[in-house]
Amino acid sequence: MAQPLRQEKEKWYVWQKLLQLLRLRSVQVSDHRRHRQKELEHQERILREQEVELRLRKMETNIHATNAAFHQTVKHQPENFQKPWMKKVILGGKLFALGVVALVGVKIASVLARFIIAALVWMFEKLFF
Known part of the structure; x- marks a missing residue:
């Protein structure tokens, strides 16, 4: 063992x-x-x-080096491409579009709120009356 x-x-x-x-x-x-x-x-x-x-x-x-390359910037757009008042018109158009979108959003929210309130009133009526 x-x-x-x-x-x-x-x-x-x-x-x-x-x-x-x-x-x-x-x-x-x-x-x-x-x-x-x-x-x-x-x-x-x-x-x-x-x-x-x-x-x-x-x-x-x-x-x-004596013959170092000289680089000069080049404008790709002419100076008179956009007139100064044109920028203001574009900005005004954007603000107008933003206002329209906000107004439509408020209207849609109003309609949805009406549906929600109507559903709550209906449920209250069914539960308690």
């Missing part, structure tokens, strides 16, 4: 050691991945810095 118990303990001990080794191995693998990730991020940072330096050098050479 002591022999099977001892074998079970030995199996359990072996399994515990195996689990410890697996955990240690997974930690080592994750450490390796973290280290590799940090290396990649460091290389990317260096490449970005080099790219920025190259762009700055290129911009600096373009600034000091």
